Amino acid sequence: MSNRIFTEKEIKRLSANKYVKSVSAKGITYTEEFKHIFIAENEKGKLPRVIFEEC
Template sequence: MSKRLFTEKEIRILSKNLYVKSVSEKGITYTDEFKRIFITENEKGKFPRQIFEDHGFDIDIIGKERIKSSGNRWRAAYHKYGIGGLQDTRKGNSGRPSEKELSIEEKYKRLEAQNNLLKAEIELLKKIDMAERRLKKKQK
């Protein structure tokens, strides 16, 4: 975590970004959508700083070190756990593994949620692909 604290003005500015879930003087919680976008664009060769700038973040407010550490953390989680590793689980997870056996209904609900997440990821990738195709057409 960065040692630099955000001012009230910076917190207000950051809070207005649609890719920010929450922000305090000590840190930023980004949306799961932004993390997926970041991974997708980063794997296509885009630099972390450029991804943040393209999505409305002020680099001078966030700081290069915070961008670098966020990118490293998200890439590691993605490579280890896949797209599910990018989800913010702090609200629903105490950190302890579940001791009870899941019922068939609970397993089904989990698989259904995972399936919906993958469908959403595919739709996002399709939108990015279409936007890139339009951009290439315009450049010709």
């Protein structure tokens, strides 16, 4: 876990992402759809950072 705190501007931008279920200053909760995509892509060998950047 990171000690990073999201700004209001970052929270607003993250909230607009279709794969983000909820976001607060301290964390992000992703949708079930994203979790399935993440697992499938990761099993194909795609790096986590790349998956997050693409989604």
